[in-house]
Amino acid sequence: MTFSLAGVTRRYSVPGDRPRPWRRGVTRTALDGLDLEVPTGRDLAIVGASGSGKSTLLRVLLALEAPDAGTVRFRGDLVTPRAPGALRHAVGVVAQDPASSLDPRLPVGASIREPLECLRVDGDHGARVAQLLDAVGLDPAVAARRPAAFSGGERQRIALARALAAGPEVLVADEPFSAVDPTTRARLVALVDDLTRAGGTQLLLVSHDLGIAQRLCADVAVLDASRVVETGPVATVFARPSADATRALLGAVLPVEWG
Numbered sequence: 001m002t003f004s005l006a007g008v009t010r011r012y013s014v015p016g017d018r019p020r021p022w023r024r025g026v027t028r029t030a031l032d033g034l035d036l037e038v039p040t041g042r043d044l045a046i047v048g049a050s051g052s053g054k055s056t057l058l059r060v061l062l063a064l065e066a067p068d069a070g071t072v073r074f075r076g077d078l079v080t081p082r083a084p085g086a087l088r089h090a091v092g093v094v095a096q097d098p099a100s101s102l103d104p105r106l107p108v109g110a111s112i113r114e115p116l117e118c119l120r121v122d123g124d125h126g127a128r129v130a131q132l133l134d135a136v137g138l139d140p141a142v143a144a145r146r147p148a149a150f151s152g153g154e155r156q157r158i159a160l161a162r163a164l165a166a167g168p169e170v171l172v173a174d175e176p177f178s179a180v181d182p183t184t185r186a187r188l189v190a191l192v193d194d195l196t197r198a199g200g201t202q203l204l205l206v207s208h209d210l211g212i213a214q215r216l217c218a219d220v221a222v223l224d225a226s227r228v229v230e231t232g233p234v235a236t237v238f239a240r241p242s243a244d245a246t247r248a249l250l251g252a253v254l255p256v257e258w259g
């Protein structure tokens with residue numbers, strides 16, 4: 001198994017709605033005894049309504065946050081924020097908001113180079129940055145520019161280049177195609193497909209778009225109210241959903257009509 005999550009609960013304390021001095025903190029349960037197994041080599045899409053816990057699941061799975069209860073294992077080993085083990089080296093991450101993963105003060109070439117330096121990857125880092133920019137369809141000469149000089153779609157390409165820089169075994173991507181127009185999105189989806197296949201990289205994708213989930217992943221996990229309610233091969237789950245939440249997601253896809 002690449003990841004195994006057992007009985008994972010994650011709660012947040014947030015200020016209540018009432019004005020002071022009556023305000024009391026309330027607890028929000030983002031993950032509630034969640035179980036999930038991610039077999040090695042099977043690309044997995046995580047889908048679910050807004051607020052179902054998808055981004056929290058990724059943060060806990062990446063050992064960026066500790067669960068309040070339950071365990072997270074990466075290739076059989078227990079991982080925590082203090083002891084992430086092999087996880088940090090093996091996984092590349094594309095955040096929901098590409099702007100947030102790129103330092104606005106750094107030229108994008110330096111941002112892409114950073115994981116190569118942090119993980120002490122051998123070889124000519126300048127040549128690797130040029131190769132990565134080329135692979136995501138950008139002119140290597142743009143390495144000297146800062147993120148503000150790029151469009152949203154270009155920043156997503158740069159974030160992808162950075163996530164793939166050190167040749168990760170797993171790419172974890174949280175809604176990486178959300179901030180772009182449909183044509184750019186289709187190009188980015190094809191790019192992720194090509195680059196993960198070429199590098200033998202396993203993909204773990206959070207997406208609101210069921211079509212993209214189906215295009216890129218073999219398996220799907222459906223989240224509802226802080227738990228995984230259904231998992232299996234995408235084709236089977238979408239053709240014969242067993243959970244109400246899956247049926248609701250499938251029913252909410254707007255058909256395109258023409259002619």
Ligand SMILES: Nc1ncnc2c1ncn2[C@@H]1O[C@H](COP(=O)(O)OP(=O)(O)OP(=O)(O)O)[C@@H](O)[C@H]1O
Pocket residue numbers: 012013014028029030048049050051052053054055056057
């Ligand atoms: N840092 C936080 N502090 C307080 N509450 C949080 C925090 N992060 C998440 N939550 C709450 O946990 C629940 C799950 O949030 P999460 O962002 O994981 O959902 P999601 O499925 O990724 O949603 P979306 O599809 O809208 O991104 C929500 O009720 C959210 O408000």
